[in-house]
Amino acid sequence: MLSNITLRTILLRSSVVALRESAAAPPRTGCSAVGPPAPVRHYARLSKTKEAGPESQLADLPSTSLKMDYAAVPLAQTTDDVVKRLLSLELASHSEKLALKKEQLIAKVQRDEGDRNSVEVRVAILTARIRNFQEHLLKHHKVSRENSHMRRRKGFLSDLERIDAFPSCCLLGITYTFPPEYYRRATRRWLAKKAFCLKVFKEVQKQKAEQKLKLQPHQSAEAAQAPTASR
Incomplete structure (x- = not known):
């Protein structure tokens, strides 16, 4: 008797659990309602295309052409x-190509054939070196950006x-950019003070112009009387 009761309770509990799972599960789509779930397809993601950076200075x-040591x-x-082919730039290292590029830039700005120490040559x-460092930073973003070549070239350009x-340095592709008009932060107080100073300056210029207009007839009369007095 007890065994029958226990079997009934187990069957009831299992049926209740099955009903709850069927109610919670999402509805299946397809022809057959009974069977294993449909496999989920994981499609491959599109590969990200790398943005083309600026062209290298060594691309031209x-x-x-032969290396610099064997050209002569x-x-x-x-x-x-x-x-x-072994002596050409096809199998040359990066440093050898950079040395040849330096010679090309020096030839554009040097004063004569033996000029190796002028300011123009140093700028070239x-x-x-600066363009080579900029290309290196585009490939390796974690490299320190402190470069003394920029400060040195800025001093030579001022000379x-x-x-x-x-x-003469415009042949190297260097462009001069004007510094900003103001270096300080534009606050509301500073903008109001600037507007007030401009207003005062315009009023002063207006008063000076009115005084000049008043003095012009007296000056013309004096200029007309001066030749008669000399006669």
Whole structure:
């Protein structure tokens, strides 16, 4: 008797649990209501395309040209193709390409063939180093951005501006940007004071102009009487 009661209670509990699970589960879609759940398809995400950065300063160097150390050697011009490829920029390191780029920039601004220490040449060398450092920062964002070449070139450019030789550095692609008009923070009090000072300045200029207009007839009369008095 007790075994029958226990079996009934177990069956009732299992049926209640099954009904609760069927009510809580979402409705299945498909032809057959009975069966395993449909597999979930995980589609691959689209690959993010990297933004193309600015063109490198070494991109205009032809790969067929010889390295700087072998360009003046006549024997390097008569060798076979394999040796020329080994001596060309195609298999050159980054430092060798950068040295050749420095020589190209120096040739644009140097005063004569033996000029290696003028201000223009120093600016050309620092320009090549600065552009190389900027390209390195685009690839490696965690590198420290402190660079002494920027401060040194800024001092040389100010020297060139004093001696009126700044246009020669425009061949290097350097552009001069004017500094901002005000360095301080524009607060409400400072803006109100600036507006008041401008208003006072305009009033003073207006009073001076009125005084000049009043003095003009007296000056013309004195100028007309001066030649008669001299006669």
